[in-house]
Structure formats: C-alpha cells, structure tokens
Amino acid sequence: MVKRIILVTGPARSGKSEWAELLAEQSGKPVIYLATSHLDPDDPEWQGRIDRHRKRRLASWTTQEVPLELSAAILQETTSGNACCLLVDSLGTWVANLLAEDDPTWGAILEELIESLRGVKEGTVIFVAEETGWGVVPAYPMGRSFRDRLGDLVRRLGAIADPVYLVTGGHAVNLSAIGSVLPPSKTLED
Structure with a gap:
C-alpha cells in the first residue's frame, strides 16, 4: 500500500487548480x-467560477461538496480499500468556511486534518492552496486570522507533502526538488 500527499500552492489565477x-x-x-x-x-x-472548475473535470471523476467536514471525507475515501486520488480544491475556501471558529476550535480542526492524513492507507491526496501572505498585513482582524490560519495550514501540509509545487506565472516549480523543509514553527507569528 502506498500513500502520497501532494501540495499545490500559489497565487490567484496562477494555474494551480489546472496543475493539480x-x-x-x-x-x-x-x-x-x-x-x-x-x-x-x-x-x-x-457560481461562474464554480462552473468553470466543473467544466474542466473529466466526466469519469466523482465530485463531493465538502465545505466543512474535510477530514472525515478524506478518511472515508482513503480507508475504504480503494486506491483513489482525492483532489481537494481549495484549502483557502475551506479555511474561510471555518473562519468564525475560535482559535482553540480551529486548532482542533487543523489537528484533525493532519491526523486524517496520517490515517490514509493508500492512494493520493492532492491539496490546492492559495498563498495569501505575500502582500501587506490585512488591516482588519478577520483578514489577519484568515491569512495566519491558511499560512500555518500550508506550512504544516508542506512539511508532510512530497512533492510540493509552487505554481506562479503559469509555471509549476517542484519545491521539494530544489528546497529544504523547515523545522516546525515554534509560534504562529512567523
């Protein structure tokens, strides 16, 4: 049994979903x-954005709408004995859906997601994630919370994914081939 976790990250409209x-x-x-x-x-x-994504999918693919219970969906599909490929698009939207949760609840949800990946028996899980921290610090608390939560999630997934791709300017770069994994963050302030 082989499992593989892949992370595809990059800015808006970079081509990351198409690459994934x-x-x-x-x-x-x-x-x-x-x-x-x-x-x-x-x-x-x-709705137009969602329709464009739908039109690109192959007819043989199955789609599940999972705005909140991502960990449960991953475990359900990867422990059933079928070696499938899960494509999760996107982590930024998932974080936004859970933004109203307080920090301790969000921390538990994040740990549940990471733990669900440890439970994957076989197959591939591909995550699409937005890079939001390359600009100014948001001027409002909810924006800062979103940026920090998504950044922490992407860093945590990047530490366990192989490969990790950065898609920008219409090019995909395999960061796993040219970079080094950082040690775990000591604070969420990084």
Missing part, C-alpha cells in the same frame, strides 16, 4: 474531487 487536475489525471487512479466551496445561487460571479 493534471496531476490527478496522471495518477491513473479514480479521481474524487473534494470541492470545499459553498454554492451561492445569489452570487453569479462565484
């Missing part, structure tokens, strides 16, 4: 797309 979809297709395994977004029929622009 190509990796999923190339895995040779049945693909289950775990969509973390909430559908909002009152937001046509958001």
